[in-house]
Amino acid sequence: MKAAAFAYARATSVVNALELLAAHGDKAKVLSGGQSLMPAMNLRLISPDILVDIGGLAELRGIAVRAGVLIVGALTRHVDLLRSPEIALYAPLLRDAVAHVAHPAIRNRGTIGGSLAHADPASELPACVVALDAMIVVRGPSGERRIAATEFFKGIYETALSPDELLVAIEVPVAGQGSTFFFQEYARRHGDYAVVGLAARAVVAAGRFTDLRLGFFAIGDRPMLAAAAGRLINASVTSALLAEAATALADELDPQEDQQATAAMRRHLATVLLRRCVAALLARPDLEAGVAR
Amino acid sequence: MTVTRAPAETLSVLDRSNSYIGKTVPRPNLDRLLQGRGQYVSDLELPRMAHVVFLRSPYAHARIVAIDADAARRMSGVIAIVTGRELEAVITPWVGVLSHLKGLKSAPQHAIAVDRACWQGEAVAAIVATSRAAAEDAMEHVVVDYEELETVTDMRTALDPATPVIHSALGDNLAFERTLNAGDVDQALSDSEVVEADFVFGRHTGVTLEPRAVVADWNAAEARLTIYQGTQAPHMVQNIAALHLGLREAQVRVVCKDVGGSFGIKVHIYADEMATYALSKLLRRPIKFVADRVESFNTDIHARDHRCRGRIGVKPDGTITAFEIDDLTGIGPYSMYPRTSAIEANQVVNLVGGPYVTANYRARARVVFQNKNVMCQYRAVGHPIACSVTEGLVDLAAAKIGMDPVEIRRRNLIPDDAYPCASPSGMKFEQLSHHASLAKLLQMMDYDALRAEQAALRARNIHRGIGIASFIEVTNPSAAFYGVGGAKISSQDGVAVRLDAQGSVICQTSITEQGQGSESLTAQIVGSVLGVSMDRVRVTLGDTDNTPYGGGTWASRGAGIGGEAALQAAKALRQNILDVAAAILQSTPAGLDIVNNSIVNAVDGAPRIELNELARIVYFRPDTLPPGVQPELMATRHFVPRQYPFAFTNGVQASWLEVDTETGFVTLLKHWVVEDCGTIINPQLVDEQIRGGVVQGLGAALFEKCIYDERGQLTNANMADYLVPMSGEMPDIEIGHVVSPTQETELGAKGAGEAGTAGAAAAVANAVNDALRPFGATITEIPLTPQVILTALGRI
């Protein structure tokens, strides 16, 4: 398990990184935290000719709030999300989620940019940015563009990024009045990729949802914003309505089967998550208890 | 600690003042390991050393039509590319059978496949280069033309007439079959309530932190091969390497220093290791092979993979009237060398029903070939299967008659005063303590309070379960295990101790150290018996040139057998020292003692002469000794059990867990073990052996499984998809002891290394079923994955 030989360039600036990517096309790979890229190279699943290391680019670091938008640099490491006061205040969903990403050694190196660019459908952070309605900021040879998180993920390990582009930041609207969050995943062991998970953002007023975004992950080829959430918005949520939403959710899902779970099990777990999420967000334990078959 | 036997009238050598026996003393090798000064084979570099990488068959069963290595040979760094045919010139094939396992058959296995590969992962060619990376680069350019053959993967159909026979010369795919019939099972069952279940055990493996590693160095000038290898049995490796390379054993030296975990994985002879020895001989230079993680999953022995139908008969009063099993296991395409792959099934037959008085027992075990990786002995060989089947059946019987699981055990476990006795399968028990152990366990876990808590939580829709599992464990094996079957695997061990010129002790032992604490227990025994402080005892192990001949460390034998040899050697040296001291001091040996590195008066403990002074006189001023005194400051003793084929131990485990009945996820809350391994030399080492063993058993219960597809492809050969148990999921594990020393040795120690693994899965499975009782679901399959549990609950 040794990687095939490759060349290595340490980018000196975003511009320099983009030049290197332009020069080598799809023979180059961006190296960020290396926590997904290096294992794949050691297994010789991929053998890029050259790695463009962006690890030294200060311009891609840092967490800031500007005009009601939380800006998270691509090089922000998982551990930074876990510890940042700004994240805890404005996007606690990211903090809650990242505690489930791998283990401390990996969180010390892995980055949010790497996680989103890698686009593993079982990853926590992609589902979070979808639930948070974030924008992904990308720079390429022809300048910068912003892609809605809901449009960014295209499939297993596939995104809207082209090989000559760099993911530079994530922009998250800061949590407003009445915003609440829910994060839960079912994983076989602490730190494992989820069998099924849910990252949700809601706005609750007078015991009702005025907004509810349910970002499911490990349930398809990309994070999925559940349409079934619509049934629960601006409605008085009863056990019957929740059961209806659960049925609608099960219908809209088309989960894959793998060693951890059949499609049926994933559907089932997704509905359990839905019930537990709604019960938690509305602080209505009765909704959870009422669902046991 | 509960001691079941009154202490002997007189003080034994172990009860001396300042004894280290029964004390938690730090392991002497700890600093070395913690400061990164361990000597692992993976780290070893020798001049002119080359690295070998094996090109492995991507197919479970394929004819090797042609191998084209021309392009690869021309790549930079490549030294040689060697096929199975070419390697045959230096090494002969082998057949993994033993004569006492009647009817066991297997086919000749080659170091590198010749003509045909029989499992995905079997080596097809060796690429030797200046670095592992260069060899891997070259490997990508070796082109093998395979013709895929039909595969045999499902053990249930391996014996069907329609299934192809893997080795046509053998006639069928049946490697071994054993039947046993004791008492009158039919009669017993016809008079009883009968419960039946199919128990299914996942195939899993040992996952050592350091993979298998070997450096073979053929020195043509000396005509001698030095093998540096992480192994549990250096003399066995010496014997086998010599045999198949056409050498005398004296031409092979095996050195085994630190080993990064073994668990039985490293007690076998692997084809790729044999190939590495042969390549060194062929290429006349040191060759290193370190398995990478993917290779480890594909080639380290797998274990367990059994399907066992079990039946139990029970009377309304709880009397268990009979056990019956029909066990089936698939072992891959070859019986492993030299211990064979029939041992696990054989153990299952030996051990089922073992803790109980029930005399009626019928068993059949069949071992079949298939095109998957080889299976063989892994920690607690056969025990987890026998224990899960037995204890699963006992719980089912209890449920059937509405009796508490503890009560049914109380009524059927062999009474503590019934020994010596034998099981229906002929296992001889010297002294076990099932009832004392169970009583202690119930007290530790506060059984009644736990049952009350369980009931209260159930009312709140929280589903917790309690599972109990009694077990027996085979330790300290005599020659009955392998020797009688013709294997050159020694069941005796030897220890040599000598006093050096400054009164320190050098001790050479044939047992080996893979983290159990062999070094520590040897030093503790030698120091205690001699009266020398442990920091003055230096232990050497793992070198066939520099230790006595012996078996090594496996089958929970190091402390019981190697420890007794150490005790006897130290006693002999002590006598020799006292003889010299008596001569020097004009006293008698009986009037003297050794305490704290000094000779003292036996009566009043008054110091007479320090050991370093005695050593100085012996080595440098022997002219001052009385005429005719020839000191012998070195002694060697060997030991092998003769009275009992195995020193059986026993114990009982309990698990307390919660099942989320909506998601199928299990949370382990607590685990208890009470174990009886006789004399405890180092409580901390024993407890950690048990805890580690429990964790491996919990891995089997909930997580670990080698998942093969129907074409014989291992689909989860990596640490992301093969789930080893990790600390986050492990419960606190509380350990208690009952002590029934074996009378066969002065030391009284039995083994403790496999007890944890033996019963952990059974306790968990019983606890899950206990939790699920309100749902009427019973599961007899491990690993107990959420998928399995949700399916049993009818949720999906």
Ligand SMILES: Cc1cc2nc3c(=O)[nH]c(=O)nc-3n(C[C@H](O)[C@H](O)[C@H](O)COP(=O)(O)OP(=O)(O)OC[C@H]3O[C@@H](n4cnc5c(N)ncnc54)[C@H](O)[C@@H]3O)c2cc1C
């Ligand atoms: C044992 C283990 C367990 C793990 N468990 C989890 C888990 O539970 N959940 C989870 O989400 N992740 C998990 N991970 C993955 C981890 O979170 C990675 O950190 C993350 O997926 C990738 O981030 P990285 O910075 O390491 O990216 P890298 O590995 O450096 O890169 C990943 C990919 O993204 C590309 N890339 C990186 N940065 C950019 C950029 N700025 N612009 C364009 N392309 C870019 C790279 O070219 C590469 O293709 C685990 C990893 C390991 C080793």
